[in-house]
Amino acid sequence: NDTSMQHRNLNHMTREERFSEAMRRTLYALKVLLPREGWTPVGPEMKYLARAIKEFTFIIHAGVFIPCIMSYGTNEQIAKWFPLAADFRIIGTYAQTELGHGSFLRGLETIATYDRANQEFIINCPKITAMKWWPGDMGKSANHVLLMAELVIDGKKYGMHGFMVQIRDLTTHEPLPGVTVGDIGAKLSFESVDNGFLYLQNVRIPRENLLSKLSEVHPDGTYIKKGNQRLMYGSMVRVRVNLIAHEIVMPLAKACTIAVRYSAVRRQGLINPSKEEVPVLDYVAQQHKLLPQVATVFMAHFAAKQLVKMHHDYSLEVEKGNTSQLPELHALSAGMKACLSEQGAAGAEIVRRACGGHGYSCGSGLPFIVNRMLATCTYEGENTVMQLQCARYLIKCADQAKKDKLTGSVWYLSDFSNMSCTAQTFGDLQEPSVLVKLHERRAKCAVQHAGKKMQNMVKNGTPAHDAWNMMATLLINAARAHIMQYVVGTSVTYISELSCSASLKKILTQLCALYALHNINSNCGDFVKFGCLTSAQCDLAQEAEFNLLKQLRPDAVGIVDSFDFTDDILQSCLGAYDGNVYERLFEWAKQAPMNKTEVHQDSYQYLQPYLHEGRDVLEGRGRNSKL
Ligand SMILES: CCCCCCCCCCC/C=C/C(=O)SCCNC(=O)CCNC(=O)[C@H](O)C(C)(C)COP(=O)(O)OP(=O)(O)OC[C@H]1O[C@@H](n2cnc3c(N)ncnc32)[C@H](O)[C@@H]1OP(=O)(O)O
Ligand SMILES: Cc1cc2nc3c(=O)[nH]c(=O)nc-3n(C[C@H](O)[C@H](O)[C@H](O)COP(=O)(O)OP(=O)(O)OC[C@H]3O[C@@H](n4cnc5c(N)ncnc54)[C@H](O)[C@@H]3O)c2cc1C
Numbered sequence: 267n268d269t270s271m272q273h274r275n276l277n278h279m280t281r282e283e284r285f286s287e288a289m290r291r292t293l294y295a296l297k298v299l300l301p302r303e304g305w306t307p308v309g310p311e312m313k314y315l316a317r318a319i320k321e322f323t324f325i326i327h328a329g330v331f332i333p334c335i336m337s338y339g340t341n342e343q344i345a346k347w348f349p350l351a352a353d354f355r356i357i358g359t360y361a362q363t364e365l366g367h368g369s370f371l372r373g374l375e376t377i378a379t380y381d382r383a384n385q386e387f388i389i390n391c392p393k394i395t396a397m398k399w400w401p402g403d404m405g406k407s408a409n410h411v412l413l414m415a416e417l418v419i420d421g422k423k424y425g426m427h428g429f430m431v432q433i434r435d436l437t438t439h440e441p442l443p444g445v446t447v448g449d450i451g452a453k454l455s456f457e458s459v460d461n462g463f464l465y466l467q468n469v470r471i472p473r474e475n476l477l478s479k480l481s482e483v484h485p486d487g488t489y490i491k492k493g494n495q496r497l498m499y500g501s502m503v504r505v506r507v508n509l510i511a512h513e514i515v516m517p518l519a520k521a522c523t524i525a526v527r528y529s530a531v532r533r534q535g536l537i538n539p540s541k542e543e544v545p546v547l548d549y550v551a552q553q554h555k556l557l558p559q560v561a562t563v564f565m566a567h568f569a570a571k572q573l574v575k576m577h578h579d580y581s582l583e584v585e586k587g588n589t590s591q592l593p594e595l596h597a598l599s600a601g602m603k604a605c606l607s608e609q610g611a612a613g614a615e616i617v618r619r620a621c622g623g624h625g626y627s628c629g630s631g632l633p634f635i636v637n638r639m640l641a642t643c644t645y646e647g648e649n650t651v652m653q654l655q656c657a658r659y660l661i662k663c664a665d666q667a668k669k670d671k672l673t674g675s676v677w678y679l680s681d682f683s684n685m686s687c688t689a690q691t692f693g694d695l696q697e698p699s700v701l702v703k704l705h706e707r708r709a710k711c712a713v714q715h716a717g718k719k720m721q722n723m724v725k726n727g728t729p730a731h732d733a734w735n736m737m738a739t740l741l742i743n744a745a746r747a748h749i750m751q752y753v754v755g756t757s758v759t760y761i762s763e764l765s766c767s768a769s770l771k772k773i774l775t776q777l778c779a780l781y782a783l784h785n786i787n788s789n790c791g792d793f794v795k796f797g798c799l800t801s802a803q804c805d806l807a808q809e810a811e812f813n814l815l816k817q818l819r820p821d822a823v824g825i826v827d828s829f830d831f832t833d834d835i836l837q838s839c840l841g842a843y844d845g846n847v848y849e850r851l852f853e854w855a856k857q858a859p860m861n862k863t864e865v866h867q868d869s870y871q872y873l874q875p876y877l878h879e880g881r882d883v884l885e886g887r888g889r890n891s892k893l
């Protein structure tokens with residue numbers, strides 16, 4: 267309720283106004299509202315902010331830069347930089363992606379060469395493709411970067427390492443010598459974020475600025491490895507784990523809230539010709555668009571909670587020196603980020619489109635959400651690349667399953683029990699245990715199918731890397747199937763263990779079944795091809811989904827109300843709690859800058875001459891037509 271936190275109408279602001287407004291609001295929130303004993307920029311308050319502020323700055327500073335200091339810094343380096351970063355006395359970003367490389371990290375070209383005589387690293391972008399490009403907060407805000415660069419000592423390359431590099435003067439904010447930095451220009455979304463470019467030319471930093479938890483360089487240039495070098499990729503794992511809740515579940519919940527509320531208000535057309543116009547939410551076609559997306563919000567939320575717990579437990583083990591969980595966590599986080607961002611972004615567009623013309627208006631709040639969710643499919647690991655990383659792990663596990671009993675998220679790959687489905691009615695197919703088994707079997711068959719195809723190609727003389735490349739689409743499907751069985755399985759377990767009222771558990775169970783059935787019906791080719799379902803059972807699966815839509819329709823608005831977004835957070839004329847859609851749309855449109863004058867001044871410049879001529883024609887005064 268603090269007016270300083272209330273959103274102004276972002277759609278009627280320029281990009282620079284939005285950049286300034288987001289910075290003002292974020293700093294106000296962080297500096298005024300939140301500091302409490304033990305506050306940290308990655309604590310629960312940040313989660314509140316991520317929910318409450320439609321556009322805020324310093325996402326990378328708080329969500330990536332600071333956690334990286336904790337992950338890659340020694341205790342001394344943490345003691346030095348964490349307090350400065352937590353109090354915003356330094357503003358940082360995570361500068362890894364380059365103009366020429368983002369996915370293939372071994373191809374990064376920025377070099378950090380050790381200068382033994384001066385005990386410094388010389389940072390250099392040897393050519394334009396080495397320039398850092400995309401990091402958030404880097405164009406105009408950050409004065410430091412956590413620079414990911416190839417470490418070179420005496421001409422020998424040691425791979426990607428993290429370096430703390432100051433890029434702007436802490437007083438004047440001017441770029442330092444050797445630093446060319448700026449904003450990369452307009453993007454599909456994240457208008458308020460200054461994603462930037464950074465060209466470093468022979469910038470010198472002290473030896474102590476190599477973040478040295480995992481490796482260090484002694485004054486004489488001796489390189490010491492201190493841990494599993496794959497932990498150098500740990501920041502990306504953490505962000506992939508965290509972004510699911512904040513950048514996928516939360517925005518999709520907002521979009522569903524808007525679309526379901528609007529669909530309950532919007533009357534359009536007739537179902538029974540003898541009755542009055544119906545709310546579009548009464549159309550089964552509309553329920554089929556909206557309710558599976560509502561279900562996705564809950565299931566992705568439950569699965570993300572499990573992943574966050576797994577990441578937390580893994581982090582505790584890493585502190586003890588045990589990194590054995592890293593391969594599974596990497597595969598799961600990469601796969602979850604890719605598959606849920608794909609589902610979430612597609613789902614947000616489905617519900618936007620379900621709102622007709624007003625869903626195309628920025629006043630609905632939906633285009634903002636859709637465009638922003640599209641970015642989740644690219645950043646923090648482009649989805650295709652992430653799905654292939656997940657598949658790489660699955661293929662290895664499938665081989666291992668032939669001789670070992672697997673555990674963890676891949677346990678089903680060594681489950682050779684009879685998994686045939688005996689469902690005879692659509693009710694049988696709404697049973698959580700049946701749905702879990704179906705998803706496990708489909709995933710196991712998809713992984714084995716891709717693996718078998720590649721093995722056969724290699725047996726016939728195809729090089730393994732070519733077989734991998736040619737079967738990539740099957741591998742990606744296997745990764746998706748694996749994640750779907752993980753989401754369904756963890757959600758069923760989570761709901762069964764949830765202590766809540768029977769009526770709430772019934773609704774959550776129905777939503778879980780809806781999510782699973784919608785996934786089956788959207789991928790029934792796999793389920794039939796792998797013998798999981800007969801054609802007749804596929805019909806029952808569709809019947810089961812339609813039955814759940816009917817059961818959930820009466821509670822649809824109550825379910826999205828439970829997300830408890832305020833009108834200020836939603837910023838939507840269609841999704842406001844009072845349902846006064848038309849009055850809100852009209853008021854919103856009238857505030858558009860285009861309407862600040864009755865006649866737009868450019869009309870006088872370009873249109874007026876023709877208007878006069880038009881009047882002459884209308885009043886019978888001919889004119890020499892030159893047309
Ligand atoms: C309150 C805060 C809320 C959070 C809100 C967040 C908002 C987000 C805003 C947006 C921020 C965006 C930031 C960015 O985009 S940062 C840049 C992200 N970039 C990437 O993700 C790059 C993706 N590419 C890679 O990770 C690697 O290049 C790739 C893994 C694809 C390949 O690496 P490499 O060639 O070195 O490895 P291989 O494929 O050959 O595999 C080698 C082995 O290493 C294992 N591996 C790979 N990655 C990891 C990892 N991350 N962790 C652990 N292990 C890993 C891989 O499995 C191989 O193992 P095996 O040999 O055993 O199979
Ligand atoms: C909004 C936003 C914010 C970002 N913030 C940051 C940030 O703060 N810090 C940072 O360092 N970076 C950031 N990035 C950059 C982001 O991490 C990269 O864009 C991402 O990693 C993808 O890399 P790329 O852009 O080089 O695409 P590429 O890797 O070039 O991908 C291009 C295409 O090639 C395909 N492809 C690539 N490799 C393979 C493969 N092995 N197999 C099959 N297909 C492949 C991809 O699937 C894709 O379709 C941000 C990007 C965006 C959009």
